[in-house]
Amino acid sequence: MRFSVKHLLPGAMALTFATSTWAGQTQIAVAANFAEPIKAIAAVLEKTTGHTLSVTVGATGKLYAQIKNGAPFDVLLAANTAATVAxxxxxxxxxxxxxxYANGKLVLWSADATEVDARGDVLKGAGFRKLAYANPKTAPYGEAAVQTIDKLGLTTALTPKLVQGESIGQAFNFVYTGNAEIGFVAMSQVLAGGKLKSGSMWVVPQALYSPIRQNAVLLNRGANNPAAVALVKLLQSPNIKDLIRSYGYDI
Known part of the structure; x- marks a missing residue:
């Protein structure tokens, strides 16, 4: 399946999947932590129904604001429940x-295979200069990172080292490119087939942050769009739930 990357809205990345002349298409907004799983889900949707996706990825708070301002989305896959309820x-x-559709997990990750230990003790040391995280005001994973730092009693020590990304996607890129040695990211960003793709990570105990329950919602614009309705149905199917689990989510 082919797809191209382009910018459709400020602060968001769109992955536009190839469309046939007979298939329907739906425009959806997706929280940045779910950027990789949605590619796989799009492939399943196209194979089973012929429908294709135009996907805009960004921080949940920003996507919500864009929808409120009239952005032409049919479905929102948020990283929290508040946006869909609102x-x-x-x-x-x-x-x-x-x-x-998923319960997210927070991890501390480094592109260096030896940087992050299995207990996260690296946070207490002086061996790194920058720690990346997402904006807690717009990204639920950023809020979880702040909660974790606070519960560990490290807010004062780590604040000078913090580098804030607009979304969890940007926080990941800070670490991936070496602009930060370590960062709090979504487990889904560093797993492939249930295994760590590269680097080193600490799976943050879920007792350290509020549950990241991720909700999807069918927007009014998509209510009569067969492609949007098919996507919502697919997201609730058992097979897709297994695929989502392979990226480190709980269902």
Whole structure:
């Protein structure tokens, strides 16, 4: 399956998947932590239904704001429950269409295979200069990172080292490119087939941050779009749930 990368909205990346002349297409907004799984899901959707996706990836808070301002999306896959509940309350989403599609996990990751230990003790040392995380005001994984640092009692020590990304995608890129030695990212960003792709990580105990329950919702614009409805149905199917688990999510 072919796809191209382009910018459609400020602060967001769009992955536009190839479209046939007979298939339907839906425009969806996806939280940055889910950028890799949605590629695989798009392939399944196209193979089984012929429908294709135009995907805009960004921080949940920013995507919510864009939808409120009239962005032409059919479905939102958020990194929290608040955004989808608010969209239903605002009358911008089909009533009762919000559902949980994944529970996210936070990890501390480094592109260096020896940087992060299995207990996260690297955070207490002086061996790194920069620690990346996502904006906690717009990205639930950023909020989880702040909660973790606070519960570990390291806020004062780590604040001078923090580098904030607009989304969890940008936080990951800071670490991937070496602009930060370590960073709090989503487990889905560093796994492939259930295994760590590269580098080193510490799986943050879930007792250190509030659960990251990720909800999807069918927006009013997509209610009569067969491609959007098919995607929502696919996200709730058992086979796709297994695929989502392979990226480190709980269901």
């Amino acid at each position: 969209l239903e309350k605002d009358g911008l989403a089909k009533a009762g269409s919000s559902f949980a």
